[in-house]
Amino acid sequence: xxxxxxxxxxxxxxxxxxxxxxxxxxxxxAATVAPSVAATASATTVPPSPxxxxxxxxxxxxxxxxxxxxxxxxxxxxEFAGGHVxxxxxxxxxxxxxxxxxxxxxxxxxxxxxxxxxxxxQAMAALxxxxxxxxxxxxxxxxxxxxxxxxxxx
Numbered sequence: 001x002x003x004x005x006x007x008x009x010x011x012x013x014x015x016x017x018x019x020x021x022x023x024x025x026x027x028x029x030a031a032t033v034a035p036s037v038a039a040t041a042s043a044t045t046v047p048p049s050p051x052x053x054x055x056x057x058x059x060x061x062x063x064x065x066x067x068x069x070x071x072x073x074x075x076x077x078x079e080f081a082g083g084h085v086x087x088x089x090x091x092x093x094x095x096x097x098x099x100x101x102x103x104x105x106x107x108x109x110x111x112x113x114x115x116x117x118x119x120x121x122q123a124m125a126a127l128x129x130x131x132x133x134x135x136x137x138x139x140x141x142x143x144x145x146x147x148x149x150x151x152x153x154x
Contacts, residue, residue: 058135059136062136063109070102071089072088072102072120073085073089083141085111099123099126099127100127103127106131112135117143
């Protein structure tokens with residue numbers, strides 16, 4: 001035992017220095033910890049309360065059958081003039097205050113569409129953030145017409 005005692009401080013110093021200079025880390029890297037933490041968190045996650053939960057996405061075809069459905073074309077007026085779903089209201093994507101006013105009540109069924117679905121998804125997210133619950137992204141004008149059985153007015 002007396003022979004090891006003088007060596008022990010030297011080994012301790014080497015261990016500390018190697019850890020400080022990029023040697024073996026003192027604790028596992030975050031990437032190896034994160035998956036196990038995520039797996040544990042997902043297994044123990046409590047579902048959000050109904051008041052804070054986002055509503056499930058609605059189907060455009062289902063909402064289109066509702067008697068008070070609103071078709072909202074979020075393209076530019078020029079695009080709208082080139083062809084739109086029959087009965088649609090045109091309010092460009094950036095005008096969510098006008099959209100909210102036109103929709104009225106938060107639970108009114110609304111099918112949004114644009115040229116390919118991107119702008120309608122953006123408008124839908126903005127309306128959901130304002131508390132509107134019955135929204136469907138119809139995609140592009142042709143897809144919205146096909147999904148809902150409504151003609152395109154040109």
